[in-house]
Amino acid sequence: MISLLERTSSLSLLRADVATEELARRLNCSPLTALLLQQRGVGGDQDGSARALLHPSLGAALAALHLGEGLDGARSALADLKRGSRLVVYGDYDVDGVASTVLAVEFGLLREARVRYYIPHRHSEGYGFHPEAARRILDEGCDFLIVLDCGSRDVEAVSLVSGAGVPVVVFDHHLDEGGRARPRALVNPQIDGDGEARRLCAAAVFWSALERLGVERGWLDERLDLVALASLADCVPLGALNRALVREGLERIRGGRRPGLAALLSSLGLDRRSLSVDDLVMRVIPCLNAAGRLDVADRAVAVLLGEGRDAESLVTLNRRRQLLSGQVHQEASSSMAEASRLVLSSEAWPVGVLSGVASRLCRERDCPVVLAAPVGDLMRGTLRLPDGGNAVEILSGLSDSLETWGGHRFAAGFSVRRGLWPEVQENLEVLLRDVEREPERIEALLVEPSEFRFDLLREIDALGPFGVGNPSPLFFCPWSGTERIAPLGRDGRHVKVERAGLSLLAFDGARLFGELTAPPEGLLYGVRENVWQGRRRLQFLVERVVAR
Incomplete structure (x- = not known):
């Protein structure tokens, strides 16, 4: 959904200058690509850094990676995973957890173990490694346990399995707050990994650990499809290593x-x-x-x-x-508008969709959001924050009232006894209203849509994959006054902006353009390749309308 950008927001328009032209000459690229490199902090005599951005090297990024001291324990523990061992893989129910589970299952089969996996049910069990699950795993027989995408704080469950003499190795990436489990080995870059390692999802932590432990590289490379899916699903920052992992993984999926x-x-x-x-x-x-x-x-x-x-x-x-x-979304959005509340719950909401809806509301309204719904005698909630807050710190302050909690800086989940929910709800309401949001800062390149060609788009795509930490390039074209707004689609929600013989698509833009009381200053837009019935064309998508 496109939105209106008030001119009071910090919008910086970038233009090529002499330094841009010189960088483009040295790199043999277009001035637009050189300007995008400058936007990412590369310029002057940093040609090596520029080429690394254009051609990220998985090998170079891995060589510099430090996952933490837990890797030594994992090396020792995994050496004891023998042929015929009863290996249990415990994962999480999101895509990162699922991809990690599949990777670990295939690793177990590579080692000729007898493998089964266990993923908790989102509704009846919830996130994390639970004591009940630990007992079930032991009852059904287990010689070795690998826990993925959770486990760092699951002290009781890990202790149950370890106490039964079963080696436990945990590969996780969640923020390390509160009590820490003590398995035979815990690989979690949030504890003592370097900056690049702390940006990895769980599947990438496990994949990188296996690479460091000497698993055959060709076997690992064939499984980068799993790492790409997990990295994109978890919205990890796309720095040098994650970009290389996703890029290589995408090629495996295409294969x-x-x-x-x-x-x-x-x-x-x-x-x-x-x-x-x-x-x-x-x-x-x-x-x-x-x-x-x-x-x-x-x-x-x-x-x-x-x-x-x-x-x-x-x-x-x-x-x-x-x-x-x-x-x-419709119910929660209406309640937020009518009651001016940030923390909402309903007996009728399915827990499984709350995180996605909360993320959407947080993005649309640029404000903190908590959505919760009952599961048995618990309320399960999800917290989403815009830039400026820390979800783990907020929940940590309420930990005495919570049954379970955990997550990342901008996204976390929790559960609380129903009887305590009214108190927790009000405390969250107060805490969320105190979150200081970082002011919106947007940079866009001043480029007319008519300047784009396929070869230029391919150059720009070399800076991808785009996502968190490596945003897709945003372009600005000023409003000329000759534009025509035309309806698009059957339901009247979408429009296209026709200008200079080209069309810019504005999905869900009909209402916004209809409510404008004056011509805008311009449009912020993106560009991509669209293939339809074998025909390739450039497609321009309106992202924001800039008010005067």
Whole structure:
């Protein structure tokens, strides 16, 4: 959904200068690409840094990586994983947890272990490694346990398994707050890893650990598809290493090595050979996530491990998720507007869709949001923050009242006894209103849509994949007064802005343009390649309308 950008916001328009032209000459690239490099802090005599941005090296990024001291313990522990050992892989129900689980299952099979996996049910069990699950794992027989995407703070469950004489190795990436579990080995870069390692999702932590532990590189590279899915799903910052991991992983997905994933792409009508990061983020990952949100994550594991018999069921589940999310979004949005509250709950809301809706509301309204719903005798909630807050610090201050909690700086989850919810709700309301949001700062390049060509777009794409920490380039074109706003689609929600013989698409833009009382100053837009029925064309998408 596009939005109005008030001119009081900090909008900086970037233009090429003499230094830009000189950088473009030295790198043999366009001035626009050189300007994007300067925007990312590269200029002057930093040609090496510029080339590293244009051509990220996975090998170089891995060579400098420090995952933390726990890696030594993992090396010792995994050496004891023998042929025929009963290996249990414990993961999480989101895409990072699912991808980590699949990677660990395949690693166990590589070591000729007897492997089974356990992913908790989102509704009946919730996030984390629970004592009940630990007892079940022990009852069913286990010689070795790998815990992924959780476990750092699950002291009791880890102690139960370790106390039974079973080696436990944890690979996690969640912020280390509160009590820390003491498995045989804990690899969590948040504890003592370097800056690049702290940006990794759980699947990337596990993959990188295996690479450091000497697992055959060709085998690992074939599984970068899992790391790419997990990294994009968890919205990790796309620095040097994550960019390289996602880029290499995308190529593996395009190669179609994993039949179940290829079947899912086919069910979605996507051509894997021309698959984009946007396709993964907007269409594929929501289907994989829908399994854990509305049913059991085992369906997503089965698709990634197998031939794809469950692929169509994931598409169906995602349609249901979209419907439920739309209903919850409408109710929550109305309540926020009418009651001026940031912390909302409803007996009727399905817990599985709350995190996605909270993220959307936080983004749309640029404010903190908590949504919660009951599960048995608990209220389960999700917290989302804009830039400027720290979700883990907020929940840490309420930890005495919470049953479980954890997450990242801008996104966290928790559970609380129903009887304590009214008190926790009011405390959260106070804490969220004290969050100081960082002022919005936007940089855009002053470029007319008519200046773009396919070769220029390919140059720009070399700076991708784009996402958190490496935002997609934003361009500005001033309003000329000759533009024509035309309806687009059957429901009247979308419009296209026709100017100088080109069209810029404004999805969900009909109401915004209809409410303008004066011509805008200009448009902020992005550009991408669109393929339809075998025809390629440049597509311009309006992101923001800049008011005068």
